[in-house]
Amino acid sequence: MGTRSIKEVAQLARVSVGTVSNVLNRPEIVSPATRERVFEAIRELGFVRNEVARHLRVGRSRTVGLVVLDVSNPFFADVAQGAEAVADEHDTMMMLCNSAADPERERRHLDQLEQQRVLGVLITPVDAASPRLAQLSARGTPVVLVDSAAAGPQCSVAVDDRLGGRLAAAHLVERGHRRIAFVGGPLSIKQVADRHAGASAAVAAAVAGEGAELVDFEIASLGVAAGRAAGERLAALPESARPTAAFCANDLLALGFLQAMSLRGLRVPEDVAIVGYDDIDFAAAAAVPLSSVRQPRELLGRTAIELLLEEVSAGDEHRHRQVIFQPDLVVRESSKAVRRDA
Amino acid sequence: MGTRSIKEVAQLARVSVGTVSNVLNRPEIVSPATRERVFEAIRELGFVRNEVARHLRVGRSRTVGLVVLDVSNPFFADVAQGAEAVADEHDTMMMLCNSAADPERERRHLDQLEQQRVLGVLITPVDAASPRLAQLSARGTPVVLVDSAAAGPQCSVAVDDRLGGRLAAAHLVERGHRRIAFVGGPLSIKQVADRHAGASAAVAAAVAGEGAELVDFEIASLGVAAGRAAGERLAALPESARPTAAFCANDLLALGFLQAMSLRGLRVPEDVAIVGYDDIDFAAAAAVPLSSVRQPRELLGRTAIELLLEEVSAGDEHRHRQVIFQPDLVVRESSKAVRRDA
């Protein structure tokens, strides 16, 4: 193993370990001659500083953990990218962990991050109220909730999901739809529940134009396959009972749903309109460009890590903050047709 | 900070630190009574093992780094997912790093990973021949190349990109196309160069049916926007000079390219056929379902980390291996029309 220590460098440069450490951390206080000699030794030995030892001594890591619900959802990739950009500027590393919406995996990741004494954790929790999170933060690891509003005393960055749901459903109602499917689940995930609640409220409010209803297609996961399955279920209904529009809790579902429509020969938006959520880049490129509720993805990530770093450096006088962004609706082909009653 | 050490646990449980350590690492050699007392103390104090100190002592981390060219390309998300699944089984963490195809960022990430003394590095390098990689591995950090064949003596997992390029181009030639655009770049990225070379070879081989040619649309990056730009460029050509088909170096490009076609009113596949690469899930869901060269994405990740872990545990008697998978072509709407000459 070619891994050399500061001691060997010191020996070769004929100085003490303290001096080598100084060269590494405050080169300006070391005389130029010595400094050069030490650099020379470092080069010659191929010395690489052991961050682990440094961290042990200093007591503070340069790594933050980011735990997301689904790495392969481009929404989270974008959030991660936003966060990473900021982390980079503070030369901090990011560990990206995938909980796959499984509380057990989430717990394992949190355990590991805590054991590593990371600087802090950004997390889109499976369950924001989980005691594990409170515990983590109580024990001294700052936690920032991402895409999920904080219940307890912690920082969080979220987008108003109720509003998003409302926007989507109101739009569909306004386009003349009276029976609207909600595709999403599990409802234990806050985002899903909120989007559902928002949609539900919007549909109820439309009661003025009497009798609009939201039909739930609850599903167990949030991927393309689940969306397709829900689409199949909907397509199998007799036309009289079939919703004329679907609001999907995210774009992956919407994409899958759209595939099912085309497989079953239903036209979008004429037979069934679709609105997705997140406005990932692929939404606009879909077979039928998808209407979607847009969220500021990178900004979400950026803001989250900024809050975290702020919390770390502020120490005691840190005041937790809950940042909430507003989503907006992007209308595309998939919901453009106007429904003239049923 | 509520972070307690093994020493405090020892004190509370009235045993020595050695015993606490034993309880943690080899509970079976500790008497049940003592063990229970220690566990009790751990619980009471909320003790969390300091992995950093452990690592310093043991000299070996439980983290591997994965450096990819673009986190927001679903292809890499899938590779990461495959790798993570295996890492998980060996309770090893993964640090996902994004080089964004920038050698400078890549270097920084490698520096940091080396300083952290990670168990090893999985990397899709910007430049597989970079001396930094050889150096890393020479200094004792195992490196496995992902989606890129090893030049020097290291492990690698790749897919035969020449073959992939050949399949794509041969398919287009066989469909009657004689002037085929290649959209991709920079050619300094091995995968792009190989796909190009394969396509080039296939086109040349078709010379039997005289005069097929490959027209390069070299671009600087591999995202949707670059694909769109290339599409615009192609669409701007007079019909007589315009390629009737495009082979894109990845699906993001293909998706962007497709968008440009529809913006410019060119029909796919009638006016321009498209073949992408990677077969990400979104390819099938595109406006016109995309033909694409499929790669075993998760398998790539799984295999890479398996090789890495093997190398770590085998130590000296490890023999480097270069694994190569075969891609295959998935034909969909975007290339289905047959061209009856031009």
Add this chain to the structure above:
DNA sequence: AGATTCTTTTGAATCGTCTCAAAGCCTGGT
């Protein structure tokens, strides 16, 4: 030359955990 500063360099202590030789404690045999 001697006193006084200022600049450099030193080296021991420390962070939290693991390891391992040595010490302690038991049990049973004689």
Add this chain to the structure above:
DNA sequence: ACCAGGCTTTGAGACGATTCAAAAGAATCT
């Protein structure tokens, strides 16, 4: 009562870097 041999437990080093009080050297001033 004494000892051999099997469990348990102990505690003194590592591991590699940082810190900081103190020592050593240089420079400046009387």
